[in-house]
Amino acid sequence: MDRSKKPTSIGIGGSIPQPTVNINDNGTVDAKLPSGESVTVHLFGATVISWKLANGAEQLFVSSKAILDGSKAIRGGIPVVFPVFGPPPPDHATSKLPQHGFARSSNWEFLGKSSSESLGDKADTTVKLDFGLSSSMITEEFRKAWPYEFGLVYSVTLSPESLETSLQVQNKGTESFDFHVLLHNYFKVPDVTKIGVTNLQNKTYIDKVDNKQEKQETSDAIAITGETDRVYLDVDPATPVSVVENGKPLFTIAREGLNTVTVWNPWLENAKKMSDFGDEEYKGMVCVEPGAVKSFSVLEGGDAWEGTQTIRPRL
Numbered sequence: 001m002d003r004s005k006k007p008t009s010i011g012i013g014g015s016i017p018q019p020t021v022n023i024n025d026n027g028t029v030d031a032k033l034p035s036g037e038s039v040t041v042h043l044f045g046a047t048v049i050s051w052k053l054a055n056g057a058e059q060l061f062v063s064s065k066a067i068l069d070g071s072k073a074i075r076g077g078i079p080v081v082f083p084v085f086g087p088p089p090p091d092h093a094t095s096k097l098p099q100h101g102f103a104r105s106s107n108w109e110f111l112g113k114s115s116s117e118s119l120g121d122k123a124d125t126t127v128k129l130d131f132g133l134s135s136s137m138i139t140e141e142f143r144k145a146w147p148y149e150f151g152l153v154y155s156v157t158l159s160p161e162s163l164e165t166s167l168q169v170q171n172k173g174t175e176s177f178d179f180h181v182l183l184h185n186y187f188k189v190p191d192v193t194k195i196g197v198t199n200l201q202n203k204t205y206i207d208k209v210d211n212k213q214e215k216q217e218t219s220d221a222i223a224i225t226g227e228t229d230r231v232y233l234d235v236d237p238a239t240p241v242s243v244v245e246n247g248k249p250l251f252t253i254a255r256e257g258l259n260t261v262t263v264w265n266p267w268l269e270n271a272k273k274m275s276d277f278g279d280e281e282y283k284g285m286v287c288v289e290p291g292a293v294k295s296f297s298v299l300e301g302g303d304a305w306e307g308t309q310t311i312r313p314r315l
């Protein structure tokens, strides 16, 4: 009997593989795509602590000495900086907060995985994890130091081509507040002395290792040859910044709403001073941190603000 013209039936059991999400006892949430990429987020700080490509290659640097027990911000991955970047200025609403604020050292909640409806036809290949932090969830100490009614929603979206992280800041009170946001990416690189950071040429930057002097970037691929701590200002979010090696991008970082880019490598002497950073580990990392930190943004009561980065790895 010739059955070749018989229409192929779609068996009920033949469903398309879906992304998987696990909530783990150690305070992490991880997700894996059917194509093999994975992401792990620690609820402490909603810190992305791992992002692996389909071949298992880790893209983020986390120090071998990083502390993951919630007693200190995690040294590596993608800490979320809010509501102040760096040491808080004196006589400012943030002045009683620690460096880089409280978001990176607060316990966030996992709000769940976005529904397949909201991801549309990407639902089989992409996963979006949402995390939340609000005024009532931070410690009494942080609340006293920064007594505003706020809500943060941090969305981490993994696709085969990219990792996107997006922070929404909500002012849930009636009084306005000032804030900085910065996404403190620690990228894993084969050899920091062989990379360049591109697309910051002609930008003004604050050189934190040279008395905060304002300088003009002349290089089209910034080399890291010593301690580096620079805040590039007024960087058009529409132009992606890349970390390149031999002219080829290792990471390309597109941004929305984030118009500063901080480039940081502590180098040896500073690495030695940090208890949660291995002495030699500076060679295998670079921080390229999209932010909105040139001045404080003001959020009126009832308003919301959003900043997003999309990181594309070398594929």
Ligand SMILES: O=P(O)(O)OC[C@H]1O[C@H](O)[C@H](O)[C@@H](O)[C@@H]1O
Residues within 6 Å of the ligand: 073, 086, 099, 100, 208, 229, 230, 262, 263, 264, 287, 289
């Ligand atoms: O040690 P942390 O508080 O985590 O800060 C680590 C680094 O973050 C940013 O990159 C700043 O520009 C640096 O000045 C700072 O040293």
